Amino acid sequence: MAMRSIWRTLDRRLARDIALVCLADGVVAVSYGAISVGGGLAWWVPVLLSVVVFAGASQFLFVGIVAAGGSPIAATVAGLLVNTRHVAFGLAVSDAVGTGWRRWLGSHVMTDENVAFAIGQDDPRRRRAAYWACGVGIFVCWNLGVLIGAAAGSVITDTDAFGLDAAFPAVLLALVLPALRDRSTRTAVLVGVVIALATTPFLPAGVPVLCALLGLAFYRSPKLVEATR
Amino acid sequence: MTNVPLLLVAIGILAVGTFTLRIAGPAISSRFELSERVQGVLAAAAVVLLSAVVATAALTEGHGPVGVARPAGVLVGGVLAWRKAPFIVVVVAAAATAAGLRLLGVE
Numbered sequence: 001m002a003m004r005s006i007w008r009t010l011d012r013r014l015a016r017d018i019a020l021v022c023l024a025d026g027v028v029a030v031s032y033g034a035i036s037v038g039g040g041l042a043w044w045v046p047v048l049l050s051v052v053v054f055a056g057a058s059q060f061l062f063v064g065i066v067a068a069g070g071s072p073i074a075a076t077v078a079g080l081l082v083n084t085r086h087v088a089f090g091l092a093v094s095d096a097v098g099t100g101w102r103r104w105l106g107s108h109v110m111t112d113e114n115v116a117f118a119i120g121q122d123d124p125r126r127r128r129a130a131y132w133a134c135g136v137g138i139f140v141c142w143n144l145g146v147l148i149g150a151a152a153g154s155v156i157t158d159t160d161a162f163g164l165d166a167a168f169p170a171v172l173l174a175l176v177l178p179a180l181r182d183r184s185t186r187t188a189v190l191v192g193v194v195i196a197l198a199t200t201p202f203l204p205a206g207v208p209v210l211c212a213l214l215g216l217a218f219y220r221s222p223k224l225v226e227a228t229r
Numbered sequence: 230m231t232n233v234p235l236l237l238v239a240i241g242i243l244a245v246g247t248f249t250l251r252i253a254g255p256a257i258s259s260r261f262e263l264s265e266r267v268q269g270v271l272a273a274a275a276v277v278l279l280s281a282v283v284a285t286a287a288l289t290e291g292h293g294p295v296g297v298a299r300p301a302g303v304l305v306g307g308v309l310a311w312r313k314a315p316f317i318v319v320v321v322a323a324a325a326t327a328a329g330l331r332l333l334g335v336e
Contacts, residue, residue, distance in 0.1 A: 017316040024320065045236065052244035062243065072232075072239030076246070083247045085278045090254015091263075092275035097255045107252040116279050119272060163327030166302025169287040170323035172279050173303065174310035179276045188273055189280045196281040201292045212281035213274060221269045 009129035014117075018134045021113050021171055024164060025056075026141035031159045032060060033149020039067030043150040050146040054108060054139060058082040061205060082206030088213070089115045095124060096131035109135030116175035184220045191215035296336035302327030 010018070029050070036046035041063055049059045058079035065075035089110055090097070096118045097106035114134035121127040159165065180186045192215025196208040203211070263271070287303040289295055306323030314322075 013316075020317055020320060045240075049240055049243075052240065053247050055247055058243065058247065062240075066236065066239075072236050073242075076239045076243045079243045080246045080250070083250050085282075086247070086251045087253045088271070088274045088278055090251055090256075091258055091271045092254070094255040094258040099255075099259060103252065103255045103259075107255055108248060110251045112279060112282055115275060119275055160299075161328060161331060163298075163302055163324030163329075163331070166287070166299045166306065166327035167320050167324040169283045169299075169303045170306025170310070170319055173283045173287075173307045174316060174319045176276050176279045176283070177307075177310050179272075180280075185273045185276055189277050192277040192281055193284040196285055197288060200285055200289045205291075208285060209278060209281040212277050215277050216270065216274055219270060219273045221266045 006129045006132050009125050010133055014126070014130060015133065018117060018130065018137055021117075021134065022137035022141040024167055024171070025113070025138050026145040027162070028056065028159055028164055028168075029142045029145025030149035030152075032056070032063075033146040033151075034153055035060075035149075036063040036067065037150050037153055039063060041067055046146050046150050047143075050143050053079070054142065055079070055083050055086075055111070056142070057206075078205060081204055084206060085209055086110055093118045093127075093131060096128045098128070106132065106135065109139050111135065111138055112172060113138060113175075116172050120175050120178060184218075184222075188215040188217075188219040191218050298327045298330040298335055301330055 032050075033043075033046050037043055045066075046059070046063060049062060053059060053062075061082060062075040062079045065078060066072055089112075090107065093110075093115055097103055097110070109132075111134075114131050117134045118127050118131040121130050176189075180189060192212030195214055196212040199208040199211050283303070287295075287300055302323040302325075305326040306319045309322055310316075310319045
């Protein structure tokens, strides 16, 4: 899908919502760059991570471990654990990602946010448009933000003061809420969330979220429900 | 302070590994014809994972519970989203609630 047709497919409201999320991500990126440099890392470390890894949670974890004097390899393992959920995301939105070169580029810009935007769209074209616009938009804003943060140092280090730490879960919650109208999905989500929260004190970062998949044991596909009726 | 070659290797492994995790889904689903039922389960799996991200990001910090301000902000945003408020209202209200509570000294 060409860029022009992405813009034609997105309606104004969806485009505005996506732009808002990209902007908020950009602000978090500024703080990420500043925190990394403030923690004693060279400016190129957060910048390089943002371009080649491009996964916020794992990047924060990585610089946190390395800046605290931890082993870079341990930081890599921790980051990979957090990013494992992308396998399931990729299976769910493979149609929006596309094939050929699009698969390579589209996979790299896969994030929680654009996956959530994509699964909220019923129409396949809108799904693809939302996925790409949000993915590319976040990639640009995130990397620009990190550059600015790393260069400026301690301008914004505490985005919590602006409540951005509450805005991000709220964004994802608003995007997944429509999917929770399905009773079977809702049951799986509730069980999964309880498992994730209960295991958080004991398991390394990222693993509790993966454990939530156990909630799928309570998922019944619509067809199966019909057949047993 | 840090061993630069080791740092570069670590970043390289994280980058290649993350990309592999990301492309695995699209690569697998192009190789196998996935039934509608399987696709339904995969869609539910994505919703379960995103919900777990929401819950852990909203309620926990590291291995323990987070304070009051953040969960309160997410709750306000969630209720507004449920009442079908515009997206921008949800985002701004969630951030403003958490920021406001912190301004009042409530962490």
